[in-house]
Amino acid sequence: MKYGGANAAVCADVDTYTIPHLLLNNLSKHPNKVAVRKKDRGIWQEYTWREIYTRVRYLALGFIALGLQKGDKVTFIGDNDPELEEGIIAVQSCGGITAGAYPDSLPHELKYITEHSESRFAIAADQEQVDKFVRLKEELPLLEKVIYWDAKGLAHYASPFLMSYEQLMQLGKEYEQRYPTAFEERIATTEPDDVCALFYTSGTTAGRPKGAVLTHRSLIKFGEGTVHKCEITPGHNLVSFVSSAFIGAAFVITIPWLLTGATVNYPEEVETINRDMREIGPEVVSSVPRNWENMAAMAEMRIMDAGFLKRLCYRLFMRVGFKRAGLSYKGKKPNILWRLLFYLAEIALFHPLKDKLGLSRARVVTTGSAQMSPDTFRFWRALGLSLRQIYAGTEAGYISGHEGNDIKDDTVGTLVPGVEARVAEDGELLVRSESMFQGYYKAEQESASAIERGWFHTGDAVDIRTDDGHLVYLDRVKHLAKLNTGETFAPGYIEGRLRHSPYIKDAVVLGHGRDFVSALIAIRYDNVGRWAEKNHISYTTYTNLSQKDEVAELISKEIERVNQGLPAAVKIKRYVLLHKELDPDEAELTRTQKLRRPLVEKRYESILDSIYNGRDEVSVEATVTYQDGRQVVTKTAIKIRNCDERAR
Amino acid sequence: MQFGGVIALDNVTLAAKKGEILAIIGPNGAGKTVLLNCISGFYRPQRGRIYLDGQRIETKPAPERAKLGLGRTFQNIELYTGLTTVQNLMAARQLFMKSNVLLDAIYFGPANKEEVAHRRVVEDIIDFLEIEPIRDVVVGALPYGLRKRVELGRALALEPKVLLLDEPMAGMNWEEKEDLCRFILDVHEGQGAVYPDFPTLRDGVDTIVLVEHDMGVVMDLADRVAVLDFGHLIAEGTPEEIKVNPRVLSAYLGEEVVA
Numbered sequence: 037m038k039y040g041g042a043n044a045a046v047c048a049d050v051d052t053y054t055i056p057h058l059l060l061n062n063l064s065k066h067p068n069k070v071a072v073r074k075k076d077r078g079i080w081q082e083y084t085w086r087e088i089y090t091r092v093r094y095l096a097l098g099f100i101a102l103g104l105q106k107g108d109k110v111t112f113i114g115d116n117d118p119e120l121e122e123g124i125i126a127v128q129s130c131g132g133i134t135a136g137a138y139p140d141s142l143p144h145e146l147k148y149i150t151e152h153s154e155s156r157f158a159i160a161a162d163q164e165q166v167d168k169f170v171r172l173k174e175e176l177p178l179l180e181k182v183i184y185w186d187a188k189g190l191a192h193y194a195s196p197f198l199m200s201y202e203q204l205m206q207l208g209k210e211y212e213q214r215y216p217t218a219f220e221e222r223i224a225t226t227e228p229d230d231v232c233a234l235f236y237t238s239g240t241t242a243g244r245p246k247g248a249v250l251t252h253r254s255l256i257k258f259g260e261g262t263v264h265k266c267e268i269t270p271g272h273n274l275v276s277f278v279s280s281a282f283i284g285a286a287f288v289i290t291i292p293w294l295l296t297g298a299t300v301n302y303p304e305e306v307e308t309i310n311r312d313m314r315e316i317g318p319e320v321v322s323s324v325p326r327n328w329e330n331m332a333a334m335a336e337m338r339i340m341d342a343g344f345l346k347r348l349c350y351r352l353f354m355r356v357g358f359k360r361a362g363l364s365y366k367g368k369k370p371n372i373l374w375r376l377l378f379y380l381a382e383i384a385l386f387h388p389l390k391d392k393l394g395l396s397r398a399r400v401v402t403t404g405s406a407q408m409s410p411d412t413f414r415f416w417r418a419l420g421l422s423l424r425q426i427y428a429g430t431e432a433g434y435i436s437g438h439e440g441n442d443i444k445d446d447t448v449g450t451l452v453p454g455v456e457a458r459v460a461e462d463g464e465l466l467v468r469s470e471s472m473f474q475g476y477y478k479a480e481q482e483s484a485s486a487i488e489r490g491w492f493h494t495g496d497a498v499d500i501r502t503d504d505g506h507l508v509y510l511d512r513v514k515h516l517a518k519l520n521t522g523e524t525f526a527p528g529y530i531e532g533r534l535r536h537s538p539y540i541k542d543a544v545v546l547g548h549g550r551d552f553v554s555a556l557i558a559i560r561y562d563n564v565g566r567w568a569e570k571n572h573i574s575y576t577t578y579t580n581l582s583q584k585d586e587v588a589e590l591i592s593k594e595i596e597r598v599n600q601g602l603p604a605a606v607k608i609k610r611y612v613l614l615h616k617e618l619d620p621d622e623a624e625l626t627r628t629q630k631l632r633r634p635l636v637e638k639r640y641e642s643i644l645d646s647i648y649n650g651r652d653e654v655s656v657e658a659t660v661t662y663q664d665g666r667q668v669v670t671k672t673a674i675k676i677r678n679c680d681e682r683a684r
Numbered sequence: 685m686q687f688g689g690v691i692a693l694d695n696v697t698l699a700a701k702k703g704e705i706l707a708i709i710g711p712n713g714a715g716k717t718v719l720l721n722c723i724s725g726f727y728r729p730q731r732g733r734i735y736l737d738g739q740r741i742e743t744k745p746a747p748e749r750a751k752l753g754l755g756r757t758f759q760n761i762e763l764y765t766g767l768t769t770v771q772n773l774m775a776a777r778q779l780f781m782k783s784n785v786l787l788d789a790i791y792f793g794p795a796n797k798e799e800v801a802h803r804r805v806v807e808d809i810i811d812f813l814e815i816e817p818i819r820d821v822v823v824g825a826l827p828y829g830l831r832k833r834v835e836l837g838r839a840l841a842l843e844p845k846v847l848l849l850d851e852p853m854a855g856m857n858w859e860e861k862e863d864l865c866r867f868i869l870d871v872h873e874g875q876g877a878v879y880p881d882f883p884t885l886r887d888g889v890d891t892i893v894l895v896e897h898d899m900g901v902v903m904d905l906a907d908r909v910a911v912l913d914f915g916h917l918i919a920e921g922t923p924e925e926i927k928v929n930p931r932v933l934s935a936y937l938g939e940e941v942v943a
Contacts, residue, residue, distance in 0.1 A: 077807035078819060188812065189866065191876040202877075307817035 259291020
């Protein structure tokens with residue numbers, strides 16, 4: 037694969053490389069180039085490739101000294117930090133296999149991953165994560181040591197079970213005295229087809245998460261796809277804010293970083309991302325649709341709060357933006373008058389807005405992992421951002437994405453070079469590629485049913501357009517729903533459109549095997565709250581606010597907007613404003629914020645029955661799980677509402 | 685200590701030992717805050733003596749006492765509400781700044797160096813208390829729980845040997861309390877190599893005196909508890925002893941009236 041002329045940063049023989057080889061490659065090519073930037077104590081600290089290499093080397097030697105063998109597993113958990121990435125690469129340099137848990141995993145979730153992967157060691161960020169392991173110690177007999185990098189609060193935890201990064205590196209230095217070439221020798225034993233990581237899928241399919249097995253080759257191929265589709269070059273700044281437990285972090289950040297030698301920037305804290313983004317001004321930003329939806333909603337809300345003149349400006353110039361986006365879809369060049377207007381809009385609105393969001397230098401921004409509504413997509417395109425869809429999965433590898441100027445708002449782009457795809461008779465997409473996973477860890481039956489004769493069953497209903505080669509994602513095959521009247525519809529698509537509203541945080545669209553389409557809606561507390569304050573509507577809690585008639589009126593307008601774009605037979609007829617937000621702590625959403633449909637349908641069964649039995653109110657009892665695992669039961673009555681008849 | 689006809693503190697003899705967390709409890713109006721105010725120099729008692737490290741301090745003004753190693757927080761948060769978090773913490777470091785007004789004004793040479801050194805300490809405190817997101821936020825705009833945390837930060841910036849905390853948990857929710865308890869314990873224990881350049885966080889604050897209403901917090905944190913009632917010290921001992929002390933129970937629950 038080629039990486040664009042002068043910027044060619046990757047060796048021709050990359051196919052023979054493993055992840056540690058990529059690190060060595062960067063060391064020999066540009067040892068003094070800044071590899072990583074991390075904000076610490078309020079100042080951006082820079083680390084060169086040599087520094088990163090040195091730390092990885094001693095960490096790896098430390099692991100070897102601890103007895104880490106090729107093929108041993110290491111669980112990691114923690115917020116994104118350069119240290120985490122160093123630890124992961126160190127383990128992979130030793131021929132080890134990493135298994136990631138999300139930083140907000142509850143102890144039992146962490147236990148499952150550590151146990152299932154048979155991890156001998158664990159890498160943990162700080163006291164919060166170390167505490168989880170300390171509590172689980174007796175239940176995890178295979179786990180020998182937990183290594184942490186942020187020692188705050190841990191100074192008095194004296195225990196042979198725990199070890200700091202500094203201690204591990206010291207161990208590595210001592211080991212080096214005796215075996216000076218141990219690190220290089222170990223790297224030499226790694227092969228592209230060795231397994232290097234397990235990624236536990238969030239399990240939208242219900243049940244336990246499954247560990248997808250990936251090799252060095254598949255991850256590197258995966259990353260190559262990103263470099264190709266996003267045109268990443270060594271001079272680019274990337275931002276790390278997708279959790280490393282999610283394969284997205286590897287294929288949109290880590291591997292492209294290692295392949296090109298670009299710079300990865302780490303925000304100070306999860307809460308400071310917005311401000312830090314402005315300071316970084318990254319050229320390439322990759323995020324999940326939920327995040328883009330949130331940012332768009334936030335921007336629109338702020339505008340609504342602004343004065344009359346600003347609102348007018350916004351409305352006028354957004355039209356100009358939509359026009360520009362529309363022209364670019366069609367591949368047409370705007371005339372001189374429009375070009376002048378674009379220029380005006382850029383200085384008056386788009387640039388300041390993008391600057392506020394830290395996107396002023398962004399050349400390519402991508403979205404992936406879940407469906408994004410065309411409305412949100414158009415919003416960002418209107419601002420002049422080259423927003424591109426990535427269609428990829430932990431198991432499927434990189435499938436498709438937008439490229440260059442070939443961007444369409446209703447597709448997920450064209451196939452990545454080297455990927456074969458075909459659509460089965462039931463509409464399911466099958467793919468075959470080198471970036472694909474090898475199967476599920478310790479689940480042969482599931483692996484066999486997922487991969488048939490080399491083809492992976494994605495479970496996605498996708499249409500491959502013959503005229504332009506673009507893929508159109510419809511929904512999960514099993515989520516395609518059918519009304520009793522025989523009409524089929526894609527709930528995920530409608531949900532995405534609903535979520536585009538600044539007032540709607542989550543939506544669950546239902547109707548399979550029923551007479552009509554209905555929706556469960558969770559309002560966006562901060563925006564609706566602000567709207568209520570502005571309109572002198574008093575409220576106390578989320579539950580209270582969600583059941584106000586005025587709020588229902590507001591939301592029904594949003595539903596009407598969505599209904600207008602739907603065929604008459606599948607318009608939303610009844611809806612409920614939920615008394616609480618959908619919450620990953622209660623397993624209603626996955627940690628990557630995807631909806632767990634079967635669980636939600638089961639949990640809200642009584643509400644559903646009431647919707648379809650024509651009742652107007654239903655009393656619900658909800659068990660709320662706090663972050664620390666405590667459970668509390670709340671009881672409340674919620675109203676079932678009909679959509680405006682005129683809308684239909 | 686007497687205010688007009690009210691005797692707020694009467695014959696209270698109490699010592700906080702090196703290395704302990706001492707909690708002072710008592711019903712409303714028992715004189716807990718008055719005691720802290722006397723120690724920190726906010727009030728000057730009419731009679732009696734106060735020693736810090738064997739040195740008499742009851743006649744010294746508050747800033748002197750701060751220099752000797754007394755740091756405190758207030759029940760009703762006394763921060764500069766118009767300044768940011770960093771500015772509030774830097775203001776506390778003023779106590780240690782030596783350069784003169786002229787050099788400060790042109791921000792040159794030693795003044796610059798000094799500012800940077802103090803800012804390092806302040807950034808250590810910000811890191812320790814996990815308040816990076818509010819570094820540049822004006823304190824007046826912060827929610828209560830965070831303000832309390834900034835106030836603790838300011839007390840730490842004084843590099844105290846003895847830390848006086850006046851109802852640090854008041855008005856906090858359960859999660860905020862848990863966070864703050866952890867911070868107090870972490871301050872007490874010291875963080876060693878995590879903060880090599882800031883002795884207060886590295887070695888910890890030996891002695892912490894805590895006025896608190898939340899009995900759960902007191903029982904979890906304190907090594908020793910002293911109980912005040914109407915200006916008198918009525919009991920002293922470990923949390924377990926205090927829990928069953930009959931005088932304490934009657935002070936809190938009222939005495940049974942025998943008809």
